[in-house]
Amino acid sequence: MIYSELTNTDNFFLLAGPCVIEGEKMALDIAEKIKSVCSRLSIPFVFKGSYRKANRSRLDSFTGIGDEKALKILAKVRGELGVPVVTDIHESAEAEMAAEYVDILQIPAFLCRQTDLLVAAARTGKAVNIKKGQFLAPESMRFAVDKVRSAGCADVAVTDRGSQFGYGDLIVDFRGIPQMQKQCQCPVILDITHSLQQPNQGSGVTGGRPDMIETIARAGIAVGADGLFIETHPDPSVAKSDGANMLRLDLLENLLTRLVAIRRTINEF
Numbered sequence: 001m002i003y004s005e006l007t008n009t010d011n012f013f014l015l016a017g018p019c020v021i022e023g024e025k026m027a028l029d030i031a032e033k034i035k036s037v038c039s040r041l042s043i044p045f046v047f048k049g050s051y052r053k054a055n056r057s058r059l060d061s062f063t064g065i066g067d068e069k070a071l072k073i074l075a076k077v078r079g080e081l082g083v084p085v086v087t088d089i090h091e092s093a094e095a096e097m098a099a100e101y102v103d104i105l106q107i108p109a110f111l112c113r114q115t116d117l118l119v120a121a122a123r124t125g126k127a128v129n130i131k132k133g134q135f136l137a138p139e140s141m142r143f144a145v146d147k148v149r150s151a152g153c154a155d156v157a158v159t160d161r162g163s164q165f166g167y168g169d170l171i172v173d174f175r176g177i178p179q180m181q182k183q184c185q186c187p188v189i190l191d192i193t194h195s196l197q198q199p200n201q202g203s204g205v206t207g208g209r210p211d212m213i214e215t216i217a218r219a220g221i222a223v224g225a226d227g228l229f230i231e232t233h234p235d236p237s238v239a240k241s242d243g244a245n246m247l248r249l250d251l252l253e254n255l256l257t258r259l260v261a262i263r264r265t266i267n268e269f
Contacts, residue, residue, distance in 0.1 A: 001155040002084055002103055002127040003187050006044045006227065010267050011260060013227040014038060015086055015129075015189065016252070017048035019242040020062070021070040030232065030249060031077045037253045041260050046104065047077050047085045048229065053241050054090040055110060062240040071101040078103065086129060092120035099124035109133045109161050109194075112144050122151035129157050131191065134164040138176030138183075145184045157187040159229055162195035168207075169198055172216060174223045181224070190220035191229040196245045208245025210236070214255055221262045228259070 006013040016034050021027050031047045038045035051070035053063045064070055074085045078101075086104035089095055090111065098105060105121040107114075109131035121128045130144050141158050148156045158180050162170030172195045180188045195216055198207035217228060232252055236243040247255070 002046075003155055003157050006046070007187055009042070009044060010263070011041075011043055012221060012225060012263055013044035013046070014256070015046045015048045015227060015229040016232055018233050018239065019231045019246065020050045020053050020064055020240060021073050022240050023065065024073045024076065026234075027073050027077055028080065030234070031081050031083065033249060034232070034252065035081055035083055037256060040253075041256055043256060043260065045083055047074075047081070047083050048106075048231070049074055049077075049085070049087060050241075051087050051098065052090075055108060067097070071098060075101040089117070089121060092116045095120035095124050099126045103127060104129050106159075107131060107144075112136065112141070115147055118144060118147040119151040122148040122153035122156075125153070127155040127157075128153055129159055129189070131159045131161050132176070132180070134162060134170065136163075138173070138179040141180055142183045145186060157189055157227070158184055159189040159191050160195070161191035161229075162197070170195055172219070174219055177220065177223050177225050181226070187226035189227040189229050190216070190225040192217045192220065193229070193231045193242070193245045193247060197242070198244075206242065206244060208242070210245055210247060213247050214258070217255065217259055218262060221259050222266065224266075 078085045084103035086106050087102050088106040088108050089098050104127040106129045112130050112133045128148050132141050160176055162172050165171040177188050196209040196212050232247045232249045233239040234249045236246040
């Protein structure tokens with residue numbers, strides 16, 4: 001089971017990569033860089049990349065390079081670098097297709113109540129990561145987890161990505177992390193970069209606060225998150241999706257170094 005391996009350490013684990021797969025070289029370069037950093041810091045690492053972005057504000061927004069092409073790139077990252085990979089699915093019919101290429105199927109936050117989608121993901125035999133809806137209380141996530149377990153999947157985690165705060169902002173309620181750990185009895189991940197989105201902008205392009213990435217990450221580690229989720233790109237200003245809230249890749253190592261120091265300090269008490 002993947003999550004038992006990821007949590008079999010005193011350190012947090014990391015799901016990280018670009019928002020969406022833009023090309024093979026880009027994905028392999030990012031994955032290799034993150035793997036190298038995580039190896040030095042003894043952080044279990046899962047490469048993240050969406051093979052398709054279904055939830056876009058505008059019709060002309062970039063959605064992907066083609067499902068099969070992107071999924072094969074994810075499989076190549078897994079095969080060449082020896083790291084597990086995670087991608088999100090949006091409809092029940094996608095579950096079996098994506099499961100052929102990845103290790104973890106992710107349920108997007110807006111879809112976390114979709115029973116058919118949760119059950120389809122669970123029945124593939126792959127691990128499942130359920131993102132908490134921006135509209136849900138932390139304690140409500142146990143029902144989503146129960147759906148996955150009832151469908152035969154015990155390898156499940158939940159991810160907090162902030163709660164809707166007005167029309168165009170999100171806020172992280174850090175009480176939710178220990179609440180979900182207790183009620184769901186599974187690993188709880190904090191999605192740092194999506195928690196800093198500023199959605200529903202008048203331009204139709206989501207904004208963000210990447211300057212607050214370290215602040216949110218430090219707090220997540222302090223309250224005991226089992227894992228962190230960070231989207232990163234060599235140059236977020238040219239990223240094809242979610243560039244406004246992503247971490248620049250060359251800043252990742254220093255951030256993770258400081259977070260590991262915080263986790264070590266907490267473990268001493």
